């Protein structure tokens with residue numbers, strides 16, 4: 001197979017595009033897919049300060065790398081989740097990446113800074129671990145971004161992630177989640193804009209990007225992911241994609257083109273009645289926000305000072 005762009009021998013095949021690429025043209029393809037997503041969905045401008053949610057995995061490190069190559073002012077934020085055998089090496093990969101490129105990586109560690117980890121927080125708040133984890137991460141990314149004056153938080157959700165979440169939301173016809181499932185969520189009083197610049201790139205493309213770029217990343221998945229519903233949806237979509245290459249992209253892109261207004265009213269209603277949490281200042285519709293409740297139940301302190309960029 002030859003590179004679609006320059007006709008040199010191809011090293012990566014992207015079946016969805018029925019195309020092969022040589023190393024340099026593949027890296028260029030990834031950058032241009034991110035540029036296109038940013039432009040199409042008006043994710044951010046050249047002067048925006050970007051906070052990248054960095055887990056140490058392939059997607060977030062590739063995203064950070066691409067945004068910096070495209071000229072964005074992008075710092076990283078890594079959150080230590082206290083998950084045995086996973087959080088230690090993930091943090092190491094994130095730190096090594098930032099150190100090698102002279103980039104700024106902010107860090108928050110749930111056990112050291114808030115007195116709980118994903119498992120104990122989940123048990124105290126009677127949630128499944130991924131729910132406690134997601135709540136903690138969303139809250140901390142939002143607070144660090146708002147307090148640090150970042151314009152936007154960028155996450156490494158790729159096409160496979162978004163198609164799997166979409167399948168789950170459609171199977172339940174969860175309109176509130178469908179309304180929030182866009183590549184850009186506008187900011188508001190107390191929360192930053194959130195963007196997903198990798199929505200045009202698949203999981204295998206991100207792994208290939210890291211390998212070809214020499215980016216070491218945490219290959220092991222989080223042990224808590226085993227058995228979660230999203231993995232099942234991903235597997236189901238992979239079976240369909242195997243038979244009909246491009247099905248995943250047309251499922252997700254069709255939603256963006258024709259179905260993304262689903263639940264728009266629900267989303268607007270959710271933002272009404274928001275007020276600052278008396279404990280941490282985050283916008284909430286309850287007396288105290290869900291994060292502060294979780295931290296208090298887990299015996300920690302939600303009023304911890306968050307890290308601020310030194311630049």
Ligand code: Q46
Nearest residue numbers: 129130133134222224225
């Ligand atoms: S890190 Fe957290 Fe994921 Fe692990 S506990 Fe679940 S949500 S699976 S992205």
Ligand code: ZN
Nearest residue numbers: 277280289292
């Ligand atoms: Zn709060």
